[in-house]
Amino acid sequence: MSSSATTLQGVASVDDFLNVAATETAPLFEYLEFEFLLEYDVFAPASRGRTRVHNPPELFKGFLHCYYKGIYGTRPVTRELHNTLTWLSCGFEKPPSRDTVDRFLTDLELVVDDVFDRLVEQAACRGLLDSTYRIDSTHVTAIQYNDEATWNYDSTAEEHYYGFGCVIVSAGPKIPIAAEFTQRKQIDAETAMRVTKDALAVDTPIWMLGDSAYDVLEWHDFLLSQGVVPIAPYNPRNTDDPLDIEYRVEDRIDEHAEDISLKQSVLAGTYDHRTQVERTNEACKDCGLGHVRARGRVHARTQVFLALCLRVIVAVTNYERGHNPGRTKLKTL
Template sequence: MSSKANALQNVASVDDFLNVAATETVPLFEYLSFEFLLEYDVFAPCKRGRTRVHEPPELFRGFLHCYYEDVYGTRPVARELQKPLVWLSCGFDRPPSRDAVDRFLTDLEHVVDDVFDHLVEQAAVRGLLDSTYRIDSTHVEAIPWNDDASWNYDSTAEEHYYGFGCTIVSSGAKIPIAAEFTPAKQAPEETAMRVTRDALAVEHPVWMLGDSAYDTLDWHDRLLEAGVVPIAPYNPRNTDDPLDIEYRVEDRIEKHSEDVQLKRSLLDETYNRRTQVERTNDAVKDCGLGPVRARGRVHARAQVFLALCLRVVVAITNDERGDNPGREILTS
């Protein structure tokens, strides 16, 4: 039995995780499941006038349970939720149909960014973030029959893959705090700027780290204006007269500030922390970031953000239990 299965092998631990039992985390997820989702009118009547039958809080708990148990895709999720132990623990009066599962995932995509942002706010309130943000892009593999995916090249792995991409900013104990679903791993500068803006809306860190792909003037100047020190390796590209610097911020500080000086040794030491974002990516992948077993872009994007939500849920739950929020599983 896997470590995840061990963590959820009895009713009590399932109830704890899904916040059905009377634990200290119930108020947070009652608010998220009932008040927050319904506030955005996710479950409006369909165009024909028929009321769409949904159980949003129960289905949200159900998807969290399934993704935690490595169960993805509407058919497998619907089958998992047919198990009496599971649907009772999630608060259903009866097991949901596959159509209900499919509709919920479709509707959730419209507000899943807000759900994720709300969870990140809760992590920030609990002091789970640190003074260093890290930004990186990762590949998201898709099933071969997802016609909205495409073949892309992953320069890190030096191989092609079929799927999408995701740009993530992380902080603290492997906690994603901002993200964007993209057609490919290599995201345009506009995406980097948008995700950076979203990350700064959570809290302002001291440092923000990125690889050489983030060696752009706009990214550096936006962060410096916000009082954040950006560190990305200098990429001379095709210039005939490269600067004598290791990091772009050295040149930006020299040109725009007479009072600030940064030692290269400090920049080197801080940049070495960037590898934490790779551990965050791996932790989110373990929560369902990939491969994405969903058809179409809408369900693929919903699965990606549900995986991000689940990673934050696990971190918050572990912290409230007195465990290390960086743990990727829940103790029973």
Template sequence: MHQPPDLFRGFLHCYYKDVYGTRPVARELQHGLVWYYCGLDKPPSRDTVDRFLTDLEHVIDDVFDSLVEQAAARGLLDSTYSIDSTHVEAIQYNDAASWNYDPTAEEYYYGFGCTIVSTGAKIPIAAEFTQAKQANKETAMRVTRDALAVDTPIWMLGDSAYDILDWHDLLLAAGVVPIAPYNPRNTDDPKDIKYRVEDRIKKHSEDIRLKQSILDETYNDRTGVERTNDAVKDCGLGHVRARGRVHARTEVFLALCLRIVVAITNYERGNGPGCEKL
């Protein structure tokens, strides 16, 4: 009988080795040294691997949250959070996926999306699986609340897609300074501001003013979340081989978990937690 922690280690090993999909994972775990060092009593069958992935869906959020707590306990998070969405390509046989447009790459792709909040050395601390790359307002608010439940940063950075009044007010009420470029959209009377927070902070306090030079300097750190996205893609986010939405979401969160495990392991070994290889 295989224990869940052992099979979870087996999946992390496979994802680290760029092995994805239940059949390739089961084949990789047939190797003697692999299943032995993952703590398995014997090589698991493909049915066992498939059942484990299905069962994992029910607890993967808790596993992810537990790993985030472990990273926080080691002081691997910092005072600047960044939020961004990235595309998740799926296999053509996944009927739950759809064709979406990626404005960054200026091309269409078949798959899903994932909204990630990251901090520190490319460490994801909150995330949500979405049908398309661009997250809606409800997802942005939910992921932001999840991130604030981890700890309260000083800054929260997002691109112009997060020029959302409720998002800004939520963060300001929590004592966090949100920085997202002002998007005038189709208004006939655009505000003379660069960041939405310049206007919103007046609604919250008459005494506080932020220098635009400080906002500019801090916003430059937003590239950290893009590096996090790339690091998580190397951990499997860019290789979702599952069919159906449930398995696809589980595989995405497995990749997020692996990124945190790599960061923690490197830290424990005295290496830089931002390193993407052990």
């Protein structure tokens, strides 16, 4: 008999047991709404044939618990969810089977974007987002057995890696608010535009910051049309007649809004805050984004978004407990 099972002896109720021996991750489930997972048809039992066992809120909490503890992959997750204290804390009536865990991960991929968006909404309604959005890409390392990953070059680290990429928009205390899973770290203009529009669906900021990779006319003009000031360093590329500007927005403002002027010192001072997105990326990697243990693109993408969800939940939980929401871990009371 396991030590956690032994602890149950002599305890009047499950609630008493959980109060005495609450898991480190129990606070993650106290302040956010998870029952919205029941709204997704993908988790509904089959209409005919063998009934499929689904516990979406409990399974989602189980994955959050495991990712917080650095446990990834369906086998390790299943083993952890067979710990008595863990499955009771997550709300299960009994520990789930490996097939149930694997099936949930596959089904979750179909709605994980919406799940992430709902959690971001819960962070936004608490006033945790600021008026400066930052966009950046990061590498996602994969296991060598993931045949759908590829070799890529990370220019920031100046090294090659095997895996995928992820572009993230962050706001507030290291909170990801929009993201996309990509085949490589470098992204195209279409992906940048899609993620930017997803971010503006959360709220309209004053500033949007990106590195020189975002020196794209379409990106700048779209943001200006939405009343957002984009700041990305001007990249002259191979032009024979470079503009005398530091940031592309200087030229776009002159062309489209003659009555508006922006001081270069203001642009430079604001752009200095772009490094916050790099800290967001690192915080998300602490939640599981850094090294994807899953096989295949479907489970890899799901793990990336689970890591982003966990980062949002940690920020909200720390905030609700009166602690710094920028902390990457829960503070022990």
